[in-house]
Structures are given as structure tokens and as C-alpha cells.
Amino acid sequence: MVRKRVVVIGDVQGVFFRNTCRSTARAHGVAGWVRNLPDGTVEAVFEGAAEGVDELVAWAHDGPPTAIVDEVSVRQEEPEGIVGFEIRPTPLGF
Template sequence: MIRRRVVVSGAVQGVFFRDTCRRTADARDVAGWVRNLPDGTVEAVFEGEPERVRELVEWAHQGPATALVDAVSVTEEAPEGLRGFEIRPTPGGF
């Protein structure tokens, strides 16, 4: 199991990025979460089998068809044993 945190910048909010990310993760049996950040980026955590997590990180570089991704920051983290994939609220309640 591996875990990666990604922060995606560009035109990535208001384009169904989070819902598409959740559906893509569910289809690949990857656990984690995704949320919008107040600065206009999207943050996600992917946990699971290495190849499947790599697929999600690769997907984040493009996102859904309506997104325009400018950059993706990827950070390796220790797995926490997450189960399922959820859309989390934006910090600060936005």
C-alpha cells in the first residue's frame, strides 16, 4: 500500500473535479478523499495498491474533461489505512 497527496492548480473548481475524482477512485478501489481549498486548488489523498494510486495521480494531471490543470504537486506520505473515498468540505466552510 502507498499514499500520495496531490494539490492540483488551474481551472479545477466548479468543473466536477471532486465528484469525478471520487468516481475514478472508487472504480480503481483506491481509498482517500478530495476537497476544494480556499485558494482555488483541489487537494486529494490516494491510498491503495501502488499501480492504482499511480493511475489516480496520473489522472489528476488532466482531471475531468472540463478542467484545465496547470500544475500538480505530489507528496509521498505514510499510509493510514483509509477505507472508501469521500468528498470533504473546504476548510473554513467555503
């Protein structure tokens, strides 16, 4: 099991990025979450089998058809045993 946190920069809010991310993650059996950040980026955590997580990281470099992804940062983290995949609210005081 692996866990990766990604931050996606570009025109990635208001283009169904989070919903498409959630359905793509579920299709690949990947757990985690995704949320918009106040600075216009999208942050996501992908956790599960390495192959599925890598598929989601690769997907994040393109996103849904209406997204324009300029940059993706990826950070490896320790798995936490997350179950399911959710869309989280934008954090306050970011």
C-alpha cells in the same frame, strides 16, 4: 500500500473535479478523499495499491474534460489505512 497527497492548480473548481475524482478512485479501488481549497486549488489523498494510486495521480494531471490543470504537486506520505473515498468540505481558516 502507498499514500500520495496531491494539490491540483488551475481551473479545477466548478468543473466536477471532486465528483469525477471520487468515481475514478472507486473504479480503481483507491481509498482517500478530495476537497476544494479556498485558494482555488483541489487537494486529494490517494491510498491503496501502488498501481491504483499511480493511476489516480496520472488522472489528476488532466482531471475531468472541463478542467484546465496547470500544475500538480505530489507528496508521498505514510499510509493510514483509509477505507472508502469521500468528498470533504473546504477547510475554514486555510
